Amino acid sequence: MAHATLTITMPEEIWIQQLSTAYPESTFRVLAAVPGPESGFALVRITGQTVTAVIEAMADHSQLTELTIVQQADSEATVHFETTAPLLLVSSQESGVPIELPVEIVDGEATVEVTGSRERLADLAKQLERFGFQYRIENVSERLHESQLLSERQLEVVVAAVEAGYYDTPRRCSLTELAARLDIAKSTCSETLHRAEEAMIKRFVAELPGVAEHADLEDQPAGT
Template identity: 75%
Template structure:
């Protein structure tokens, strides 16, 4: 499966873009969300120095048809609401790609994490564009279960190397001592460690945020 991190820019006509840019220091954290047939429902925690003003602006906005307070303080409020413009929820529903919660929105931008098949991610990109959501790719990679990264033997040797202090500075165990501890030849221990380290380092480098953000998501998925 592929895993992607996207930064979305909300359309100007949508309530969350208008209110979050009017109060750019406020943070909107979507804790739960569910789309209906024509509307969407969400539980959002708002934080910042202008919480009363933000809640008042939400209560007055025509795209929010219902709003109730679940928790309130001077600098934080949790609200449940219904909206006629749940573009992100609709994009998720139509593509069949669940968006991992919580989602944080600030100053008109939302950062989302999604994991699924390449086909579903490509469909999500199409739906985002369909609903007028511009997106910037922060990160995309193939996600494998950790058991697929190393063999059982490699896991055993790496775990022993860490436990015995082979990777400590200074080292508490030499390669010879580690091989003796495992009951294997020094050459076998060295080769197994090297292959495991190669897999781990390559995975680490793949995870670095070096994605070309100007390349469409569909093309990036095709190349991973």
């Protein structure tokens, strides 16, 4: 499964793009969202010094047919609303790729994280383009379950090494002692640990921000 972080620019005709660019100092944090037959419903937390003005603008916008204030303070409010333009939700639904919440939207741009097969992510890219979204790929990496990262034997040896103190400083167990504990040859123990360490270190480095290869969802140069 591939995990991607996208920065999505909303189309100008959508209410959230209009309001978030009109109040760029405000942050819209989508806590929950669900598409309906012809509309979408969401729970959003708004933070910033212009919360009252933002809520008033939301109440007046034609694309928001229902608005309920759940909680409001000086610089924060949580609102529930219905919108006739849930295009991001529709893109997610049509491609079969769920968008991980929360989603933050600031000044017309949303930071979105999604996980799925590369084919599904390619479908999401097509749906975004269909509805006029521009996007750029911030990060793409493979998300593996731990059982896929190490073989059963590698996992057994690594766990035994940790329990025996092989990775402690100072080391409480030598490679020879660890091999004897596992009843395997020293060379076999060393090779198994090396392969396991290689897999774990490469996985760790690949998930560091800015290290993973930036690639389009369809393995093409990123574009808008």
